[in-house]
Amino acid sequence: MITSQQNQIHTTISELFEDSKYDKLKIMKSAAKSVFRAMQPLDFKNAYLSISKEQGEDLVKLITDNKLKNSVEFGTSFGISTLFLAQGVIETGGHIITTELIESKAKKAIENFERAGVSELIEVRVGDAMETLKNHDKPIDLLLLDGWKDLYLPLFQMLEPNFHSHTIIYVDNADMKETKTFLETIGENSTYQLQPKFNGKVVLITIKK
Template sequence: MVTEKIEATLEELFKDSKYDRLKMIKGAAKSILRSMEPLDFKDAYLSISKEQGQGLIKLITDNKLKRIVEFGTSFGISTLFLAQGVLETGGRIITTELIASKADKAIENFKRAGVSDLIDVRVGDAVETLKNHNDSIDLLLLDGWKDLYLSIFQMLESKFHANTFIYVDNAEMVEAKAFINVIRKNSKYQLEPQFGGKVVLISLKK
């Protein structure tokens, strides 16, 4: 059963991600005197939590979301939770990853989980890989480089509709806060903090 394969793959990835934290700490220490760059995290999982993943599945299934765009694939943990959701709604996922080696590993994980046919992986700068996106979006997951949140949002905003959700991860980080402050000033959107402020869910006011 596909769901069981997804869950088994996720368990393995979460187990691997625990051993990844020391690498992240060491990488951050080396980079403390300069700006962090995406390649500093080429081996880092940077994943959402299991609780967030279950919340995403519920968001997708409760609202029958089908057309999903994810900014920031990493090794595909969040994407696999999205896949569990769209298995029930009959949807599909477009996900983007800047670093090719991470995208390759994510693709392997999707194959192992049996959901490759549900996921379109785009490798490169998301401003380029998503710039010609023409379909409406039911859910936009922002979990990539934080200073691009606003650019991605504005580029895809014309594809939002009355029932679109924008899921902002790492909302407590400085660059993400700057993005959220811009959106908060737009009266057509409502913002709902979740998971103690780590996540902000944006939707259009009814």
Template sequence: MIVLHQENIKATLIELYNDAKNDKTRIIKGLVKSIIRPMQPEDFKHAYLSITEEQGLFLVELIKKNKFKNIVEFGTSFGISTLFLAQGALETKGRIITTELIASKAEKAMENFKKAEVSNIIDVRIGDAMQTLQNHKAPIDLLFLDGWKDLYQPLFNMLESNFHTNTIIYVDNANMTESRAFLKEVGRNDKYTLESIFDGKVVLIRIK
């Protein structure tokens, strides 16, 4: 059964990556709007902003290697990264909580999860992550940060009590200004170690 689910995930990912080939145009349109005002999430409601396949496969192995079961994702978008998380979670019998601000993106992601037949292990929450994850009390094995960058720090602070000695925080777009400020703040705490991968695009935060 797991093999069948894995094949469904791979087929869905192929479709999504094919559609995402037009992402540069969508991103440019969003950036053009930011010329006259600060960028807003709605500017990218049609853009995938997805992780690479290499990053996705790394996530799968990270979950399997560490036997992660409790996974929280900030920034569902259309669900590409979530599907990679699901590939790993299927092997560990884990579950994923993922949150997305833009309802139209979340709804499309849920369609993709249904197509891949992994909806049963994914809890999609629509809205501001500071609200949708506010009452989260369960341990977090893997926290995947890939949403609006100015929320990395407040989300980290809010969820920090759910971390344990084996928790890993995966920080995507770590080379962006807001992300660097967040990582600099975390790095001041001797409790954490930071590991840069993918040429600095990603940083893994581990607990000593």
């Protein structure tokens, strides 16, 4: 049965996807700057860089099917993926910690969480994730990697002590060069197994039983 809170989240997500329709133009403008210098996170301060609706729905199912509670997200942006996480943890009684480097994006995401009525489920940490998460010492059921790709490996390694036998790491943009390098490194570790999804755009990392 769909609750009023779930309807509120769904409505907010739909509105945000509508707002994000012009993202391609913003991303193209940011990419054009890379002709003269390497792209930086601030180049995307106005871009949603969102996961797809299909990915979001898959995340919700992943959380509910595996009864995942404690989620950590790297790369809040404007909060679309976080709202999908919220849809899942409402069912499991869980909580989300999400991180965003750019303060203006984090503020907008917080507004979106309030509009969706899920602020109490989400802790937003603003700043470099290597700093905002460095003292994290609680078990992680789900780690969503969807931020700056060069940080996937060091962030993974920093949070690794918090993984357990049922932890799932959800890697977005798995088809990008930097992410492929990260996945090759993880794939060399016999502890982990990798499962591609969405034609290789996503990879799930789990602990071998």
